Amino acid sequence: MLSTTGLPQGAVPKLERPGPLRDRVYEALLELITTRALQPGQHLVESELAGHLGVSRQPVREALQRLNTDGWVDLRPAQGAFVHEPTEAEADQLLTVRTLLEAEAARLAAANASAPAIAVLEELCDEGERAVAADDVDATVALNARLHAKIMELAGNTVLAELAAQVDRRVRWYYTPVARQRGRQSWIEHRELIAAIADRDERRATEIMRAHTEHTRKMYHEREK
Amino acid sequence: MLSTTGLPQGAVPKLERPGPLRDRVYEALLELITTRALQPGQHLVESELAGHLGVSRQPVREALQRLNTDGWVDLRPAQGAFVHEPTEAEADQLLTVRTLLEAEAARLAAANASAPAIAVLEELCDEGERAVAADDVDATVALNARLHAKIMELAGNTVLAELAAQVDRRVRWYYTPVARQRGRQSWIEHRELIAAIADRDERRATEIMRAHTEHTRKMYHEREK
DNA sequence: GAATTGGCTTTCGCCTACAGTCTACGGCGC
DNA sequence: GCGCCGTAGACTGTAGGCGAAAGCCAATTC
Numbered sequence: 001m002l003s004t005t006g007l008p009q010g011a012v013p014k015l016e017r018p019g020p021l022r023d024r025v026y027e028a029l030l031e032l033i034t035t036r037a038l039q040p041g042q043h044l045v046e047s048e049l050a051g052h053l054g055v056s057r058q059p060v061r062e063a064l065q066r067l068n069t070d071g072w073v074d075l076r077p078a079q080g081a082f083v084h085e086p087t088e089a090e091a092d093q094l095l096t097v098r099t100l101l102e103a104e105a106a107r108l109a110a111a112n113a114s115a116p117a118i119a120v121l122e123e124l125c126d127e128g129e130r131a132v133a134a135d136d137v138d139a140t141v142a143l144n145a146r147l148h149a150k151i152m153e154l155a156g157n158t159v160l161a162e163l164a165a166q167v168d169r170r171v172r173w174y175y176t177p178v179a180r181q182r183g184r185q186s187w188i189e190h191r192e193l194i195a196a197i198a199d200r201d202e203r204r205a206t207e208i209m210r211a212h213t214e215h216t217r218k219m220y221h222e223r224e225k
Numbered sequence: 226m227l228s229t230t231g232l233p234q235g236a237v238p239k240l241e242r243p244g245p246l247r248d249r250v251y252e253a254l255l256e257l258i259t260t261r262a263l264q265p266g267q268h269l270v271e272s273e274l275a276g277h278l279g280v281s282r283q284p285v286r287e288a289l290q291r292l293n294t295d296g297w298v299d300l301r302p303a304q305g306a307f308v309h310e311p312t313e314a315e316a317d318q319l320l321t322v323r324t325l326l327e328a329e330a331a332r333l334a335a336a337n338a339s340a341p342a343i344a345v346l347e348e349l350c351d352e353g354e355r356a357v358a359a360d361d362v363d364a365t366v367a368l369n370a371r372l373h374a375k376i377m378e379l380a381g382n383t384v385l386a387e388l389a390a391q392v393d394r395r396v397r398w399y400y401t402p403v404a405r406q407r408g409r410q411s412w413i414e415h416r417e418l419i420a421a422i423a424d425r426d427e428r429r430a431t432e433i434m435r436a437h438t439e440h441t442r443k444m445y446h447e448r449e450k
Numbered sequence: 451g452a453a454t455t456g457g458c459t460t461t462c463g464c465c466t467a468c469a470g471t472c473t474a475c476g477g478c479g480c
Numbered sequence: 481g482c483g484c485c486g487t488a489g490a491c492t493g494t495a496g497g498c499g500a501a502a503g504c505c506a507a508t509t510c
Contacts (some may be wrong), residue, residue: 020302021464022290045491056465061492065247069294077245078471078492091382100329104321106420159318163388246494266486270461286463303462303501 021055025063028053033072033083034173044073044075044081056058070166072185088168091174091220098171099213101164102148106193108155111203117154120200125190132183140183151197175220182219187214246280250288253278258297258308259398267444269298269306293392316399316445317406323396326389327373331418331434335427340359342379343423347373350415357408370397372415376422402416408443414440 029049032038044064050057068075073081124147131139148168152161189212196205235327247290254274269289275282293300356364374391377386403416414428421430 047491057492058464062287064289065290066294069291079473080492090384093382096382097384097388100325102324157318157321158423159315159392161324163322167384195453272461283461283494285498304503305462 019179020059020176022059022062022066025049025053025055025059026066029063029067030072033067033170038083040083040085042083043084046080071170086174091171092217094171094174095213095220098164098167099210099217101167102151102213103206103210104153105152105157105160105164106197106205107202108157108160109151110197110200110205112154112156113197113200117150118194120199121147121154121163121194123152125187125194128187128190134189137183141172144186151193154197171216175216182216185215186212232238235240246284247287247291250274250278250280250284251291254288254292254444255297258292259394259401261407263308265308265310267308269308271305276335296395310400316396319396319399319444320394320438320442320445323389323392324435324442327376327438328431328435330377330380330382330385330389331422331430332427333382333385333423334376335425335430337379337381338422338425341421346372346375346379346419346422350412350419353412353415357412366397369411379422396441400441407441410440411437 028174029038030046038044046057046060046064050060052082057207064073064075064081067073072084074084123154124143128143128147131143140177145168149165152164154172155161189208193205193212254263254269262344263269271285271289275285284418287301288299289306292298293306297309299309301307306369307438349368353365353368356368370393374390377389380386414433418430418433418437
């Protein structure tokens with residue numbers, strides 16, 4: 001179907017709309033929480049946030065609702081919102097679930113993988129190793145997330161992907177402080193994982209991913225000592 | 226810590242509070258959706274719902290937000306809420322995830338199970354079999370849910386339990402029409418599962434639960450024909 | 451006759467206002 | 481001095497209202 005306007009189809013900037021205010025408030029608050037600007041246990045007063053962000057209480061409330069169902073804040077009735085306080089037990093449980101979801105994603109990715117998709121994975125892995133070599137921790141963390149997200153995408157299971165995205169983000173929040181240490185070894189495992197996926201070896205991909213996330217758990221617990 | 230009032234601690238009716246309106250609206254709408262009173266794809270007009278429930282638009286909005294993040298309704302910007310339309314692919318993906326979560330729960334339950342807990346499971350199973358014998362489908366479905374919930378509770382993983390609860394409820398919604406058929410065989414499997422948990426046999430419990438939920442999937446797909 | 455455009459209606463998104471409830475602090479009695 | 485009650489403040493929960501965007505229908509033009 002051709003446009004009669006003569007305008008190029010894709011190049012039109014789509015007239016960038018700010019999008020619903022509640023979503024932007026949600027993102028803003030999530031950013032503040034993950035960056036520790038809002039500390040765990042802190043009381044979030046609606047009117048304060050509203051004033052600070054230059055909006056009314058309504059969008060703030062709706063954002064807090066979502067943050068609540070996503071497990072980022074606890075919403076005590078008639079008392080307000082409090083930034084969720086992570087506990088040891090909960091972190092451990094989250095890691096258990098993450099292991100499950102990621103392992104299944106790896107299995108499905110191995111079952112579905114195509115040649116170009118694997119090339120993309122290899123490329124991401126290359127970049128990751130370069131980032132490690134350059135000691136660029138932020139880039140390393142970002143690439144790690146992108147690699148896992150790509151594998152999740154290859155799995156082709158939207159429901160699984162959404163759950164994993166939420167769990168992953170929270171796991172990352174809990175364990176950011178220790179994430180720095182784990183770098184080189186992690187990318188070696190990534191390389192093995194990609195090889196297993198390329199071989200379409202579901203069992204091996206599952207096992208490698210399971211071991212991979214379990215290493216993360218070990219690292220988390222060793223931090224205590 | 227002893228109370229100085231002399232009142233029995235647990236027996237106090239807690240001064241029954243209606244609870245936040247948004248939660249009750251949420252429950253009400255979820256009931257309407259799961260019972261098909263509100264059909265998939267239907268446009269949910271805030272003011273209509275508000276008037277029908279005798280509340281203002283605000284609690285309705287907040288309830289719709291939660292329903293959106295939980296996957297029950299789709300919230301198109303500037304257009305409103307529409308009851309989510311389940312697709313074949315999505316149902317299949319949900320079943321995949323459910324299998325994962327339930328199987329892991331069975332494994333953890335086997336690892337943690339105590340004697341009294343197993344007695345409770347046996348009791349639920351007895352009731353379930355009686356309900357099947359009496360052809361009481363509603364009771365059967367309810368007991369099935371309670372049994373799975375109890376196993377999830379034994380697993381002792383709150384995060385897992387919350388995810389599973391959401392997924393389970395949606396799966397049940399998708400597949401209610403065919404749930405009726407599957408009864409007797411299901412409870413035989415339940416009995417085997419409990420035995421495996423009682424034996425603290427993690428591997429067997431996992432496998433039985435996996436097979437159990439996979440049977441559900443097969444049943445779902447056979448319905449098409 | 452078909453496509454387009456203009457206005458109109460419906461509904462959402464957001465803001466403001468008011469009432470209910472929980473918490474904290476100060477005064478009072480013991 | 482210690483504990484309890486009352487009161488005031490603050491914050492949340494809910495209601496109502498206004499502006500704006502999207503969709504629909506009819507009138508108009510080619």
